[in-house]
Amino acid sequence: MEDTSKLILFSMPFTYALIGYITNWLAIKMTFYPIRFYGYPPFFGWQGIIPRKANKIGSKFVEVITEKLLDVQQVTKRIDETIIETNLLASLEPVLQSTAKEIANGIEPQLWEKIPESFRKEIILKIKTESGNIIKKIIREIQTDLHSKLDIKKLVYDKMTGENTNLIVEMFQTVGGPEFKFIERSGLYFGFLIGLFQLFFWFQYPLPWSLPLQGVLVGYITNFLAIQMIFRPLEPRTYFGVVHYHGLFLKRKVEVSRSFAKIVSEEILSAKNILDELLFGKAADILIHDIQTEILIQIDKITTFTRPLLKTQTKWSKYEETKLAISKQISEATVLQARDLDRYVHRSLELEKEMSEKMIQLSSKDFESILRSAFQEDELLLILVGAFLGGCIGFLQMILV
DSSP states (O other): OOHHHHHHHHTHHHHHHHHHHHHHHHHHHHHHOOSSOEEETTTEEEOOHHHHTHHHHHHHHHHIIIIIIOOHHHHGGGSOHHHHHHHHHHHHHHHHHHHHHHHHHHHSTTHHHHSOHHHHHHHHHHHHHHHHHHHHHHHHHHHHOGGGTOOHHHHHHHTTSGGGHHHHHHHHHHHTHHHHHHHHHHHHHHHHHHHHHHHHHHHHOOOTTHHHHHHHHHHHHHHHHHHHHHHOOSSOEEETTTEEEOOHHHHTHHHHHHHHHHHIIIIISOHHHHHHHHHHSTHHHHHHHHHHHHHHHHHHHHTGGGHHHHHHTTOHHHHHHHHHHHHHHHHHHHHHHHGGGHHHHHHHHOHHHHHHHHHHTSOHHHHHHHHHTTTSTTHHHHHHHHHHHHHHHHHHHHHHO
């Protein structure tokens, strides 16, 4: 046997270690990337397993988050309507003052300047009080029936799919980072052990054509074993009376729960996203309509004493126009100012703490599905990718031998 061939053969354990590492590394990369389909659809090309399954994974997460980890309607009751009112009114004060002036001057030019200052202060105080009542009423409505104004399931789904598919990829890389790293490293360890066995096999049966087959086995076995060791056993077990083992993902239950809850509370169901949806999404129309309806009622109350005068002077139509314009102005100002309350709302809702505690209490089976759902249906594909790559390297090795 030539020296070169001997070197290649005796390096077999190291070669298979490298094969195991490369195939596992590539398999993980192909799980996540590319995020968009690359190639010539529908058959020639590739899209990461997780991005390709984004819609299905998103639906699964919607179910987990809204049905097992969080009752958003319940947690909204932690918001103090008085604090919301105080913060909003402080910001709306200039708007309310100009509104009172517009109401008066809309009835009669320069009327506001003719009103005694003490009476003007009383009118502003009245508008401020009524505006506070409006704000508190709307907060109570949200706390009582949030779902009529906000589709939580749709919000979660939209934040994880479509243009936001990369968030699912980032989530899995963060939550399951150590497990995916283990898959990469395990290829090195398992590949080396299998390489020792293959070296022994070669001396018994020196068949070059077997090298590609052995590469396939290395790629297949290393991926299969790595995935099994991450998720099995679901509960701690002792093997041979001395080896204690627990699936790596299940073993990190507390850490994973906190990491997952943090991402969801900051990136998906964040106070900012909820407020944006309420104030600027589809729910905004409903919310602004509620605000405007209440404001119109209060404006009518404040101006009751002027109605006979308005009708006799045929200024009623102008008043109605002014009233609607003012209503819209206050509504829009309230919506814009409410957007600055996300820090307070974030602290009040305590979504991260709520989800983390409930996630820790999940059964091992339910907990496992959170990460494994990403590629469970495609586990065989992931393993076969490793087997194919291993076969390619084995074929190259056959040529060299």
